[in-house]
Amino acid sequence: MRILRIGTRGSLLAKWQAESVRKQLFATAGVEAEIIIIRTTGDKMQKSALTQIGGKGIFIKELEDGLRDQCIDLAVHSVKDVPTEIPPGLSFPAVCRRDDIRDCLISTNGADLAHLRRHARVGTSSLRRQAQLLRLRPDLDIRELRGNVDTRLRKVGDGEYEAIVLAKAGLDRLGWSQRISEIFSPDMFMPAVGQGAVAVETRLDDNEAGALLEKLNDAETRACIIAERALLSALQGGCQVPIGAWARIERGEMVLEACVTSVDGLQHVKQRLTGTPDQGAQLGTEMAQKLIESGAQTILEEVGRQRG
Numbered sequence: 001m002r003i004l005r006i007g008t009r010g011s012l013l014a015k016w017q018a019e020s021v022r023k024q025l026f027a028t029a030g031v032e033a034e035i036i037i038i039r040t041t042g043d044k045m046q047k048s049a050l051t052q053i054g055g056k057g058i059f060i061k062e063l064e065d066g067l068r069d070q071c072i073d074l075a076v077h078s079v080k081d082v083p084t085e086i087p088p089g090l091s092f093p094a095v096c097r098r099d100d101i102r103d104c105l106i107s108t109n110g111a112d113l114a115h116l117r118r119h120a121r122v123g124t125s126s127l128r129r130q131a132q133l134l135r136l137r138p139d140l141d142i143r144e145l146r147g148n149v150d151t152r153l154r155k156v157g158d159g160e161y162e163a164i165v166l167a168k169a170g171l172d173r174l175g176w177s178q179r180i181s182e183i184f185s186p187d188m189f190m191p192a193v194g195q196g197a198v199a200v201e202t203r204l205d206d207n208e209a210g211a212l213l214e215k216l217n218d219a220e221t222r223a224c225i226i227a228e229r230a231l232l233s234a235l236q237g238g239c240q241v242p243i244g245a246w247a248r249i250e251r252g253e254m255v256l257e258a259c260v261t262s263v264d265g266l267q268h269v270k271q272r273l274t275g276t277p278d279q280g281a282q283l284g285t286e287m288a289q290k291l292i293e294s295g296a297q298t299i300l301e302e303v304g305r306q307r308g
Contacts, residue, residue: 002208003032003033003034004025004031004032004033004034004073004074004209004212005033005034005036005071005072005073005074006018006021006022006033006034006035006036006072006073006074006075006076007036007038007063007066007067007071007072007074007075007076008035008036008037008038008063008075008076009037009038009039009040009059009063010037010038010039011148011149011150012148012149012150012174013078013148013149013170013173013174014076014078015035015037016173016174017076017078017173017198018035018076019035020096020173020198021033021074021076021094021096021198021200021216022035024096024216025212025216028212028215028216029212029215031212033074036066036071036072038062038063038066038072039062040058040059040060040061040062040063041058041059041061041062042058042059042081057081057082057083059077059078059081060075060077060081060082060083060201063075063077063201064087064090064201067090067201067202067203068087068089068090068203070203073202073203073206073209074200074201074202074209074213075200075201075202076198076199076200076201077198077199077200077201078194078197078198079095079193079194079195079197079198079199079225079229080192080193080194080195080197082194082199082201084229084232084233085233089203089204089205090201090202090203090204091201091202091203091204091210092199092200092201093200093202093209093210093211093213093214093217094199094200094213094214094215094216094217095197095198095199095217095218095221095222095225096197096198096199096200096216096217096218096221097218097220097221098196098197098218098221098224098225099169099172099173099196099197100167100168100169100172100196101169101186101191101195101196101246102167102168102183102184102185102186102189102191102196103129103165103166103167103168103184103189103191103195104165104166104167104168104171104180104181104182104183104184105163105164105165105180105181105182105184106153106156106163106164106165106166106179106180106181107156107162107163107181107182108156108157108159108161108162108163110181111163111181112181112182113133113136113137113163113182113184114137116137116140116162116163117162118139119139119140119141120140120141120162120163121141121143121160121161121162121163122140122141122142122143122161122162122163122164122165123142123143123144123145123152123155123156123160123161123163123164123165124142124144124145124164124165125144125145125146126165126192127241127242127263127303128190128192128241128242128243128244128261129165130142130242130263130265131242131261131262131263131264131265132189132190132242132244132261132265133165133265134263134264134265134266135261135265135266135268136188136189136265138264138265138266143161145161145164149166149170149171149174149176150174152164152166153176153179163181165184167191167192167195167196168180168183168196169195169196186246186257189244190244190245190246190257190258190259190270191244191245191246192243192244192245193228193229193231193232193243193245194225194228194229197221197225199225200213200216220249220277223247223249223254223277223278223280224247224248224249224254224280225247225280226280226281226284227245227247227254227256227279227280227281227283227284227287228245228246228247228256228258228284229284230280230281230282230283230284230285230288231243231245231256231258231283231284231285231287231288231291232245232284233284234284234285234287234288234289235260235288235291235292235296235300241300241303242260242261242262242263242299242303243258243259243260244258244259244260244261245257245258245259245287246258247280247283247284249277252277253274253275253276253277254274254275254276254277254279254280254283255272255273255274256272256273256274256275256283256284256287257270257271257272258270258271258287258291259271259291260291260296260299260300261299262299262302262303263302263303263306267295267298267299269291269294269295269296269299271287271290271291271294273286273287273290
């Protein structure tokens, strides 16, 4: 058995995720693996707003290039960074068991969202988070925030921002959950498509790696991710669209909730659908249509005009 090469971004969180996959491979199959750091476009352009960089896959393109060039055998990604279109010749044999899907607030003085001062400076690079923040607190001064989790925490600690919004799963993985001021319930703050999930990509023709990765796959998480990504694909959304979604299995039934919110937070469309766990792709497509009929298309077209 060869030593597998796992490609990952160089952030603390990305390396943690890659190390988790490495440990799981050893635990399930006794396979040794080494971790190789690859810088992506998104990592190199830390000064630019994500909306300005544009394009899909800015956090994974170089990793996929490494797979195709056979510099690495596996690539570990946060699912929310993965575009809905998978390049030819590549596949995702493993979607690992999902962690916490929720967003959370980290503030300088421990205040929750309701108790931040009026016009407080809140940092996020996500249009979805901006839209949902302004829906709840239209007075806030939303500022662009780039950088890895540790960089973002340092910026709020230094007072550059009075609060920031991050995914709880990332803080949990890095052991920084004590920094959280408030955890947002999905009812008030819908997570991103794929939030909290990690997937492993490899070459379609690498049967050995594919078979090993299948042992890491969590069927329930994969079913939910399929539903959320089908919705995103049907709405033609990339990473930078104000779409929130959460699919889960409850008492054997798949529940899919999703919302689209205008960037200023003034317009908000939310819907809920249920079906069987094997209907994920169909549910996602139906949800997109339901949202469009409720006014989501107008919101997304306006976002496109603002960015275009």
